[in-house]
Amino acid sequence: DAEITQSPRHKITETGRQVTLACHQTWNHNNMFWYRQDLGHGLRLIHYSYGVQDTNKGEVSDGYSVSRSNTEDLPLTLESAASSQTSVYFCASSESTLGLQYFGAGTRLSVL
Amino acid sequence: GQQVMQIPQYQHVQEGEDFTTYCNSSTTLSNIQWYKQRPGGHPVFLIQLVKSGEVKKQKRLTFQFGEAKKNSSLHITATQTTDVGTYFCAGGAGTASKLTFGTGTRLQVTL
Numbered sequence: 001d002a003e004i005t006q007s008p009r010h011k012i013t014e015t016g017r018q019v020t021l022a023c024h025q026t027w028n029h030n031n032m033f034w035y036r037q038d039l040g041h042g043l044r045l046i047h048y049s050y051g052v053q054d055t056n057k058g059e060v061s062d063g064y065s066v067s068r069s070n071t072e073d074l075p076l077t078l079e080s081a082a083s084s085q086t087s088v089y090f091c092a093s094s095e096s097t098l099g100l101q102y103f104g105a106g107t108r109l110s111v112l
Numbered sequence: 113g114q115q116v117m118q119i120p121q122y123q124h125v126q127e128g129e130d131f132t133t134y135c136n137s138s139t140t141l142s143n144i145q146w147y148k149q150r151p152g153g154h155p156v157f158l159i160q161l162v163k164s165g166e167v168k169k170q171k172r173l174t175f176q177f178g179e180a181k182k183n184s185s186l187h188i189t190a191t192q193t194t195d196v197g198t199y200f201c202a203g204g205a206g207t208a209s210k211l212t213f214g215t216g217t218r219l220q221v222t223l
Contacts, residue, residue, distance in 0.1 A: 035213075040121070042200065042215040043155070059113070090154060098143055098204035098211060103154040 002027040006091050006104035013111055019078040021107050023091030031094045032074040033101065034058075034066065036087040043090065049074055050097065081111045114139050116203050118214035125221055131191050133217035135184040135201035143204045144177055144184045145211065150197045191221045 004025040013019050025032065034046040045058030047066040055066050063085060065077045078085055088108050092101040115138040125131050135144065143162045147155040159168055161177035161184065168175045174187045184203075188195055198218045202211040 033210075040215075042118075043213040045210070045213075048210060092155075097209050100145060100157040100160060101147075101155075101202075101211065103156070106154050 004091060004093055004102050004104045006089075006107050008107060009105065010108045011110070013081050013109070015081060015083060015111055017081050019081050019109065021076045021078075021089055021091075021109070023074050023076065023104060024072055025091075025093040025102070025104075026072065027093055027095070027102060028071060029093040029095050029102075030071065031097055031099075032068070033092045033094075034064070034074065034076045035090045035092065036060065036085075037090060037106075038087050046076065046089075047074075078109075083111050085109065086111045114203070114205055114212045116201060116212045116214040118199075118201060118217050120217055121215065122218045123220070125191050125219070127193060127221050127223050128190050131188045131195070131219055133186050133199050133201075133219075135186075135203070135214050137182045137203045137205075137212075139182070139205050141181050141203040141205055144181075145202045145204075146175060146184075146186055147200045147202065147213075148197050149200065149216075153197075155200060188219075191219070193221050193223065195219060196221050 007022045030051045033048040035043040044060045049068040091104040094101045145160045146158040149155045166177040172189045176185045198216045200216045201214040
């Protein structure tokens with residue numbers, strides 16, 4: 001069965017360190033998304049991609065970057081982790097740009 | 113930019129009571145989707161509505177899309193403890209070319 005997996009599931013890091021969160025999907029979807037979820041803010045879009053070599057900024061992109069070198073993967077990098085980036089991060093993919101999204105299980109990141 | 117608001121933010125009901133969450137967009141939508149996230153879990157797609165005034169049912173859940181395609185609602189009849197979780201709407205607008213998620217409504221159901 002096709003799936004979308006995130007790793008690691010939990011991560012603790014220190015302020016200033018670079019962190020990369022992995023997202024891998026076997027749906028063969030062109031569209032992939034990264035969200036962060038914080039209490040009271042719902043799901044906020046960080047970056048998204050509509051295909052290989054395509055990346056776009058979402059509403060909360062400062063301090064984050066993504067790259068899309070193949071269809072299956074969209075890693076999210078925190079260039080210099082800050083305490084404000086402590087959150088739960090979800091990756092998602094969809095077949096069409098406004099189509100239903102399949103979410104990964106999430107990564108809980110703590111920046112100390 | 114497009115904004116999607118949901119009310120209420122939180123609701124606590126007794127098992128057997130009904131529950132409704134409302135979703136309002138600042139712009140006209142091409143489609144609206146609803147997701148459910150169980151505590152500690154990830155959002156899972158429930159349904160999509162695309163037509164003005166559309167109503168869809170899934171067992172005890174009734175979903176509506178407003179006539180102006182700017183609002184939607186999810187109604188649960190006779191809630192059960194299995195309904196516990198956060199319900200998100202997500203709206204798509206053609207010019208935005210991506211979904212915008214609402215702020216979510218957290219439902220707590222007690223016996």
